[in-house]
Amino acid sequence: MKLLFLNGPNLNLLGKREPGIYGKTTLAQIEVMVQKRAAELGVAVDFRQSNSEGELVTWIQQAVGEFAAVVINAGAYTHTSIALRDAISATGIPTVEIHLSNIHAREEFRHHSMIAAVCRGQICGFGPHSYLLGLDGALSLIKTAI
Ligand code: CA2
Numbered sequence: 311m312k313l314l315f316l317n318g319p320n321l322n323l324l325g326k327r328e329p330g331i332y333g334k335t336t337l338a339q340i341e342v343m344v345q346k347r348a349a350e351l352g353v354a355v356d357f358r359q360s361n362s363e364g365e366l367v368t369w370i371q372q373a374v375g376e377f378a379a380v381v382i383n384a385g386a387y388t389h390t391s392i393a394l395r396d397a398i399s400a401t402g403i404p405t406v407e408i409h410l411s412n413i414h415a416r417e418e419f420r421h422h423s424m425i426a427a428v429c430r431g432q433i434c435g436f437g438p439h440s441y442l443l444g445l446d447g448a449l450s451l452i453k454t455a456i
Contacts, residue, residue, distance in 0.1 A: 311352075313448055314377040315344060315441070316366055317359035318385030324410075332410055335438045344441050351449065363387055363394065370397040370405075378452045380405040381444040388413070388423045399428040404451045408444040409434035 317337060325336035341357045348355040356377070360366050366387065373380055380403050387394055388407070398405045405428070412435030413420040426432050430451050433443045 311452065312354040312356060312377050313348070313445065314369070314373050314380045315341075315355055315357040315444075316369060316380060316382040316384070317357075318366060318383060318387045319361040319363075321383060321385050322359050322361070333437055340438045340441050343438060344445060347442055347445060351445075353445075353449065355445075363391055367393050367397045370394070370401055370403065373403050374401045377403065379403065379448040381408055381441070381448050382406070382425070382429075383408050383410070383440075384425060388425060389420055391424050395424045395428050398425055404448070405429045406444045406447045406451070407432040407434075408440045410437050410440055411435060 321337055324332055325334050325339065337359060344355055344357060358369060360369070366384070370380060382405060384391065384394055384407070388409070407423060407425055407429040413423070414434070423432065431447055433440050433447060436443055
């Protein structure tokens with residue numbers, strides 16, 4: 311079974327800029343953490359990042375038939391992207407929304423997620439651990455026949 315982890319704009323800067331907000335852990339280190347847990351659970355993970363909205367949309371479209379579920383930190387596109395919402399909705403692929411920070415405790419413009427209503431669940435506020443919770447969440451969706 312394969313899971314697709316998608317990361318949106320600027321998440322490639324994690325651990326390198328603004329550690330006060332997003333911490334010191336890099337995206338590469340988060341991937342190592344996710345891959346380790348996934349291997350223990352016998353699941354394959356493809357872990358990707360893009361700054362391009364269109365590329366993220368294309369990856370969601372292509373996930374159909376190849377991945378059992380998607381775990382997505384859409385970054386700032388979370389709050390703006392009808393295109394990502396439509397892609398998740400159109401493909402019907404079970405999707406878990408994740409965030410490092412608690413978006414509901416931050417600026418008001420981060421409180422609304424364009425994709426939340428078409429995702430199966432939302433995890434936020436646990437720092438890098440949100441990714442492991444996203445992995446668990448996606449697996450629980452698959453085990454309960456989605
Ligand atoms: O908390 C999250 O995971 C976010 O998805 C992160 C996004 C933000 O726009 C969302 O509201 C919440 C920002 C990702 C940018 O990451 C940076 C990392 C280092 C330096 C600058 C940005």
